[in-house]
Amino acid sequence: MKYILLVEDDVAFSEMLKQFLKRHQYAVDVCYNIQKATIQLKKENYDLLFTDLRLPDGDGISLLKQIKHSKNPIPVVLMTGYAEVSTAVQAMKQGAFDYISKPFNPDEVLEVIGNALEEKATSSLIPQEENKKEAGKSTLDIVKGISTASRMLNEYIDLVAPTNMSVLINGESGTGKEVVAKAIHLESLRRDKPFIAVDCGAIPKEIASSEFFGHKKGAFTGAENDRIGHFESANGGTLFLDEVGNLTYENQVQLLRALQERKVKPVGSSDEINVDIRLITATNDDLIRAVEKGDFREDLYHRLNEFSIKVPNLKDRHDDLILYADFFLDKANKQLNKSILGFSKEVLTIFQNYQWPGNLRELSNVIKRATLLTQSEIINVNVLPTELTQTNDNKVSLNKFSTKENEKELIINALKEVDNNKTQAAKLLNITRKTLYNKMKEYKLN
Numbered sequence: 432m433k434y435i436l437l438v439e440d441d442v443a444f445s446e447m448l449k450q451f452l453k454r455h456q457y458a459v460d461v462c463y464n465i466q467k468a469t470i471q472l473k474k475e476n477y478d479l480l481f482t483d484l485r486l487p488d489g490d491g492i493s494l495l496k497q498i499k500h501s502k503n504p505i506p507v508v509l510m511t512g513y514a515e516v517s518t519a520v521q522a523m524k525q526g527a528f529d530y531i532s533k534p535f536n537p538d539e540v541l542e543v544i545g546n547a548l549e550e551k552a553t554s555s556l557i558p559q560e561e562n563k564k565e566a567g568k569s570t571l572d573i574v575k576g577i578s579t580a581s582r583m584l585n586e587y588i589d590l591v592a593p594t595n596m597s598v599l600i601n602g603e604s605g606t607g608k609e610v611v612a613k614a615i616h617l618e619s620l621r622r623d624k625p626f627i628a629v630d631c632g633a634i635p636k637e638i639a640s641s642e643f644f645g646h647k648k649g650a651f652t653g654a655e656n657d658r659i660g661h662f663e664s665a666n667g668g669t670l671f672l673d674e675v676g677n678l679t680y681e682n683q684v685q686l687l688r689a690l691q692e693r694k695v696k697p698v699g700s701s702d703e704i705n706v707d708i709r710l711i712t713a714t715n716d717d718l719i720r721a722v723e724k725g726d727f728r729e730d731l732y733h734r735l736n737e738f739s740i741k742v743p744n745l746k747d748r749h750d751d752l753i754l755y756a757d758f759f760l761d762k763a764n765k766q767l768n769k770s771i772l773g774f775s776k777e778v779l780t781i782f783q784n785y786q787w788p789g790n791l792r793e794l795s796n797v798i799k800r801a802t803l804l805t806q807s808e809i810i811n812v813n814v815l816p817t818e819l820t821q822t823n824d825n826k827v828s829l830n831k832f833s834t835k836e837n838e839k840e841l842i843i844n845a846l847k848e849v850d851n852n853k854t855q856a857a858k859l860l861n862i863t864r865k866t867l868y869n870k871m872k873e874y875k876l877n
């Protein structure tokens with residue numbers, strides 16, 4: 432199985448190309464800019480680089496130069512627009528294997544890639560076994576996202592992670608608050624120490640102090656053995672308290688004391704234990720309102736909120752949706768031992784119109800269920816739960832998409848909505864940029 436790095440900033444187009452290549456037995460990773468591609472090239476042994484010439488942070492030729500100067504050069508194929516053909520020819524003089532100008536047809540892509548890989552196989556001195564990769568291999572456990580909201584979130588994570596500051600994570604249910612907390616821990620100096628996650632909403636208030644600070648055998652009825660509390664378990668590492676707004680007033684006082692004194696005393700013990708923990712908390716309540724109402728201690732609130740991070744709702748991460756869908760499909764395929772290739776166009780339209788009240792968790796569940804129910808290669812509308820297909824938004828837009836007469840009107844509306852940005856409009860319409868251009872020409876919308 433040959434392993435291709437695809438570098439293309441048009442998310443919908445790159446996704447389509449990736450699925451197409453996967454269907455033809457290639458393993459593909461996608462990057463959207465040069466910076467990410469440079470990191471990937473250092474990390475993985477690819478057989479081929481397939482890159483757009485124009486990228487948000489430079490041009491594909493700089494990647495070509497890097498590869499030519501590396502120890503194990505691989506073939507590079509460039510994608511170009513019509514107007515860039517002369518640049519592509521220059522690139523070939525600098526060592527690119529070939530270029531392919533957009534719009535291109537699928538057979539052309541397969542032919543150029545096939546030729547480039549064949550050339551590599553005959554000229555390469557590296558034993559082929561070393562280059563073998565598994566289908567769809569991804570080294571990422573989570574999706575970082577490329578939407579503006581995700582970029583800001585990732586920036587905040589990168590900034591605060593190496594510090595020792597307490598972080599309060601806000602966000603609706605299922606947005607990924609725990610994943611953010613884990614990411615902060617893994618990027619911190621405490622990454623080799625424990626990460627202990629505690630759901631405060633699930634702890635009965637009577638046993639909360641024993642849960643947090645531990646207890647001695649016989650401290651209360653039922654305490655049959657010594658027990659270590661979460662603070663001690665997390666010593667040296669990170670303690671993540673989810674649903675922190677659910678703590679009783681009494682538990683809030685105990686928590687504040689432990690944080691201020693950096694010591695805990697197990698229930699029934701007279702000895703104090705020194706603890707060094709970094710605290711990360713999460714809530715989907717409005718803690719400021721809780722403070723105003725007197726339900727949450729203001730001093731504790733400030734102690735927890737040295738830095739705050741808001742995790743965006745899935746509906747506000749529109750540009751990430753396909754990435755997440757693809758990630759959850761790969762995951763479901765592995766868990767259920769299936770090999771479904773992707774989603775039908777209608778399904779992607781429904782995904783993009785739906786509001787996702789349950790956020791990433793809901794998307795993940797919907798895809799897992801659909802993967803289980805699907806018997807063909809592609810996930811179709813019939814395996815989606817009714818709450819997705821019965822919403823007014825989706826009824827209207829699906830009808831509209833399926834009738835030719837409305838197409839022109841839809842394109843005009845989409846272009847208006849995104850200030851004539853063709854890439855964004857194509858994403859909204861769930862068609863490729865090239866199809867959008869063709870349709871605009873057909874309807875004389877230039």
Ligand SMILES: Nc1ncnc2c1ncn2[C@@H]1O[C@H](COP(=O)(O)OP(=O)(O)OP(=O)(O)O)[C@@H](O)[C@H]1O
Pocket residue numbers: 572573574575602603604605606607608609610611673715758791792795
């Ligand atoms: N960046 C990400 N990449 C991939 N999967 C993610 C990402 N963020 C969250 N998830 C997945 O989404 C689901 C919900 O995430 P998580 O449990 O972190 O949400 P939460 O906001 O803590 O939820 P709750 O408010 O219910 O506690 C999980 O299955 C998680 O693995």
